Amino acid sequence: MIRKLSLSNFKSWSSIENKKFEKLTGLFGTNSSGKTSLIQFLLLLKQTIASSDRTQVLNFGTDKDPVALGSYRDVIHNHLQEQELSFELSFDLNESIDIKDTEEKSKVLFSANKLNFGCNIFEAKSKRLCLNSLFYSFSDNKFTMKKNKEKNTYTITSQPTSDKKQFKFTRTRGRIWELPAPIKFYGFPDQVRTYYQNAGFLFDLQLELEKQFSNIYYLGPLREYPKRQYNWVGMQPSDMGQRGERVIEALLASRLNNLKISRGHGRKSYSLEQYVAYWLQKLGLIDSFRIEEVGNGSNIYNVLVKKNKNSSEVLITDVGFGVSQILPVITLCYYVPEGSTLLIEQPEIHLHPSVQAGLADVFIDAIQKKNIQIVLESHSEHLLRRLQRRVAEEKVNNDFVKLYFCSNDTTQSKLTNLEMDLFGNIINWPDNFFGDEIGEMTAMNEAIIERKMKK
Numbered sequence: 001m002i003r004k005l006s007l008s009n010f011k012s013w014s015s016i017e018n019k020k021f022e023k024l025t026g027l028f029g030t031n032s033s034g035k036t037s038l039i040q041f042l043l044l045l046k047q048t049i050a051s052s053d054r055t056q057v058l059n060f061g062t063d064k065d066p067v068a069l070g071s072y073r074d075v076i077h078n079h080l081q082e083q084e085l086s087f088e089l090s091f092d093l094n095e096s097i098d099i100k101d102t103e104e105k106s107k108v109l110f111s112a113n114k115l116n117f118g119c120n121i122f123e124a125k126s127k128r129l130c131l132n133s134l135f136y137s138f139s140d141n142k143f144t145m146k147k148n149k150e151k152n153t154y155t156i157t158s159q160p161t162s163d164k165k166q167f168k169f170t171r172t173r174g175r176i177w178e179l180p181a182p183i184k185f186y187g188f189p190d191q192v193r194t195y196y197q198n199a200g201f202l203f204d205l206q207l208e209l210e211k212q213f214s215n216i217y218y219l220g221p222l223r224e225y226p227k228r229q230y231n232w233v234g235m236q237p238s239d240m241g242q243r244g245e246r247v248i249e250a251l252l253a254s255r256l257n258n259l260k261i262s263r264g265h266g267r268k269s270y271s272l273e274q275y276v277a278y279w280l281q282k283l284g285l286i287d288s289f290r291i292e293e294v295g296n297g298s299n300i301y302n303v304l305v306k307k308n309k310n311s312s313e314v315l316i317t318d319v320g321f322g323v324s325q326i327l328p329v330i331t332l333c334y335y336v337p338e339g340s341t342l343l344i345e346q347p348e349i350h351l352h353p354s355v356q357a358g359l360a361d362v363f364i365d366a367i368q369k370k371n372i373q374i375v376l377e378s379h380s381e382h383l384l385r386r387l388q389r390r391v392a393e394e395k396v397n398n399d400f401v402k403l404y405f406c407s408n409d410t411t412q413s414k415l416t417n418l419e420m421d422l423f424g425n426i427i428n429w430p431d432n433f434f435g436d437e438i439g440e441m442t443a444m445n446e447a448i449i450e451r452k453m454k455k
Helices: 035-050 191-195 202-214 247-256 272-282 321-335 353-370 381-392 437-454
Strands: 002-010 013-020 024-029 085-100 108-123 129-138 141-147 154-160 216-219 288-293 300-306 313-315 341-345 373-377 401-408 413-417
Touching: 002 035, 013 413, 024 035, 024 353, 024 381, 035 202, 035 216, 035 341, 035 373, 085 202, 108 202, 129 202, 191 202, 202 216, 216 321, 247 272, 247 288, 247 300, 247 321, 272 288, 272 321, 321 341, 321 353, 353 373, 353 381, 381 401
Parallel strands: 024 373, 024 401, 216 341, 341 373
Antiparallel strands: 002 013, 002 085, 085 108, 108 129, 129 141, 141 154, 288 300, 300 313, 401 413
């Protein structure tokens, strides 16, 4: 789970300092205010880690990747290529990590369930990206790999972040050479194992960072149109796809794997398919939902729905467009493994205001049942108002929800923490957050008075 983010010189963001993330983190704001860029940044790191090219510091992506960002010049703030791109991320780990002493196996050197990572990236004269430094902070110690001046070699060091005794790396006898460049933006070169007797644990920290990003799942704002028929031959997708195109495959795979969703003590668990149908009904979109194979062994499936109890069962293509748009959102929330982080852009697209509000309840329920984190980018006032209401009703507390307002003053983006009190009131409500509602009503009343006076 992501806990904090600091970021410098990425796209419209000049600087973000120690912004907290909670179980449900909402990014609101006007168009082109930088909301999407924050999600793009996390996806950039994820696709870089997943890349097979170990020498590529950042994988800016192609059309086949979650994001295609061009080049360093395209992502660096104000296109000033001489600037460094730097960031720091803090994570709460799903399980505590114990690092054992290489000499005394029964002795634990470090143990913690939190991990910090940061790095500084620059573009060399050769136009290749390089790292000035990277670091991992873990269990009151900071382990740094830093570039040596005027060389393309690196040195690793350690320093305590508290009053604990400093850990010292021990050189392997005869291995006095300096280290080569890191792997991608986060990885230690293999020589670390051979040049130092007691540095192998650094790869455990590296592996944990990889796990954190492998547990990030993304759903984009533009979702697929529904189909009259779906083909499935047993694929088990890891997510819904960027456009929700794999949602029916995911539902069928969950049926095969007998995935169950708990409904609380003393209540029968639902299959994922049943639980999705439950939410579609609860949100008032349809009365029933099911997936049926056209013929035994055909591998071709229909998605059948009923608008209300008295209506006929029809294909999903023959009901309102909103059902197919919200289907990947709900399914993703309950399909991913526990401890996952979801990045969702504009979940409210094509949905009625009452359904937009109900989405907040879906997210709260999924977070509580699956122990996941959701980071969403939204323009929906109705979704926000429902979150405020649930805080007022004590269904969730302020430590559960973190809300930000993104703005842009033409030179850089700004991230403002929306301060919510115990009753769900936003104390520092920004001007024209969701438009000028009072201004619109005033202008309307003035127009009415003017028309009446003319008559």
